[in-house]
Amino acid sequence: MSAHATPVILPGATLGVLGGGQLGRMFAHAAQAMGYFTAVLDPDATSPAGRISHQHIRSGYSDAQGLAELARVCAAVTTEFENVPAASLNQLAQTLPVAPAGSAVAIAQDRAAEKAHFVRCGVPVAPHAVIETPEQLAAVPADLLPGILKTARMGYDGKGQVRVKTLEELAQAWDDLGRVACVLEKMLPLAHECSVIVARGRNGQIVHLPVQRNLHRDGILAVTEVYEGNLPLAQAQQALAAAKSVAEGLQYVGVLCVEFFVLQDGSLVVNEIAPRPHNSGHYSQNGCDVSQFELQVRCMTGLPLVQPRLHSASIMLNLLGDLWFAHGDTAQTPAWDQVLALPGCHLHLYGKAQAQRGRKMGHLNITATTAEAARATALQAAAIVGIEAF
CATH class of the missing domain: 3.30.470.20 (ATP-grasp fold, B domain)
Known part of the structure; x- marks a missing residue:
């Protein structure tokens, strides 16, 4: 939908959120205080946001029926965590305003894409290397060590991260992480x-x-x-x-x-x-x-x-x-x-x-x-x- 063609959505409408955690709960409280109704899509029957929202659609984040129901009852939709599928946001955006857009969430879901975006924006980032293949692993310069090897996807609150001091430790850590796409960042003072x-x-x-x-x-x-x-x-x-x-x-x-x-x-x-x-x-x-x-x-x-x-x-x-x-x-x-x-x-x-x-x-x-x-x-x-x- 064209952002500029979308009219202002005034209190009384229903606002939706993908995700039922605490951020969704606090969003729902804020929306309700301003006079909006809220709908939460989350599979967990006891999710913090689902328990206090006007409507709780219990389905997975990729479930076509659940997403269709959310689109039917809501005037606009947001998300409360970055690991919701970007494709689900894109699907919802075909019929109603979605903020943030799936394209932005997709970049936040991938450390390699995220780093590339920072570089494009001209903002300073730590020296780093993307490791997706054995060839890229072999090409890592020694001056990136000691460093932190981070999985490119699905890492948060320190999960999916390993500190490495040598090229041998780096190779072992990549093995231990299942040889998934990773970003190695130089440790800085x-x-x-x-x-x-x-x-x-x-x-x-x-x-x-x-x-x-x-x-x-x-x-x-x-x-x-x-x-x-x-x-x-x-x-x-x-x-x-x-x-x-x-x-x-x-x-x-x-x-x-x-x-x-x-x-x-x-x-x-x-x-x-x-x-x-x-x-x-x-x-x-x-x-x-x-x-x-x-x-x-x-x-x-x-x-x-x-x-x-x-x-x-x-x-x-x-x-x-x-x-x-x-x-x-x-x-x-x-x-x-x-x-x-x-x-x-x-x-x-x-x-x-x-x-x-x-x-x-x-x-x-x-x-x-x-x-x-x-x-x-x-x-x-x-x-x-x-x-x-x-």
């Missing part, structure tokens, strides 16, 4: 990580959340800190310009997260993109006057985009299922009452049926008038529930 969330409308307008400073543990985001001065101004401006360039290059419509490595010399390289709201943007629910999920609703409906404003220094703590097992092998609910006694603590739990180690169960947003106050409260909250200090 990291200072920290950051991300930018942009929202681009049908008309090409772009707005953005503030640059987010991130701490990962075991490949999973643990802490996001957002306040004035969380990164040097020049670094933040460079990250923002790169993120906008990546979105423009994709002719993207929707919410896009661009993740960066900040090197010890202060320079930035783009790591990867997520074609959806992102863990590192959750603080916007309480720290900004427009959240990333409201931006997602505005993008897919053609509503005007307004530049979000950060009104509070904010810290987001990821809540993994491990916290439920802090005192043994039997799951126990953390002391949320003690956490919520602290000023500026906002608890968001995802409605998952049971806690599991390593599973994202929720997040905690801490807001305050100053960065120092937000950090002090966040450290208190972390100590209560058993999160390692940062």
Whole structure:
């Protein structure tokens, strides 16, 4: 469908989302708060988004009947995770607005295509090599080592990644990964990580959340800190310009997260993109006057985009299922009452049926008038529930 010919979709319509996880749940909450009805397509009967949506279509993401039903009941559709088949998005786009487009999601699904897109956009990337054949493996230059071998497809939260120091280790790691298409990235001296969330409308307008400073543990985001001065101004401006360039290059419509490595010399390289709201943007629910999920609703409906404003220094703590097992092998609910006694603590739990180690169960947003106050409260909250200090 022509983006410019599509009229604005006003509240009262039904908005659809492919995927029933926590991002779909928070999207549905935002859409419902604005007066929209929601429909979720997800095969899991107990999916977090499906449980709170007006309609839950229980089918696989490639199921023709389920997709036809979603298209029938919805005025527009989005996705909540990047591994939904791009072909399903393309099929839906034949009859209704879909944001982001299948073509953009397909690039985010393939690290090799993603790296090539970054290079086309002129944004800095880590030195790397694509490995799809034994010949390409044999041609890898030694100066890319030590490096990280990553599967080109279906890797997230540190999965499908192996650190390698020698050419022998690289060959063994590629064998261990099943000789699937991979990208080898040179390991760089990291200072920290950051991300930018942009929202681009049908008309090409772009707005953005503030640059987010991130701490990962075991490949999973643990802490996001957002306040004035969380990164040097020049670094933040460079990250923002790169993120906008990546979105423009994709002719993207929707919410896009661009993740960066900040090197010890202060320079930035783009790591990867997520074609959806992102863990590192959750603080916007309480720290900004427009959240990333409201931006997602505005993008897919053609509503005007307004530049979000950060009104509070904010810290987001990821809540993994491990916290439920802090005192043994039997799951126990953390002391949320003690956490919520602290000023500026906002608890968001995802409605998952049971806690599991390593599973994202929720997040905690801490807001305050100053960065120092937000950090002090966040450290208190972390100590209560058993999160390692940062």
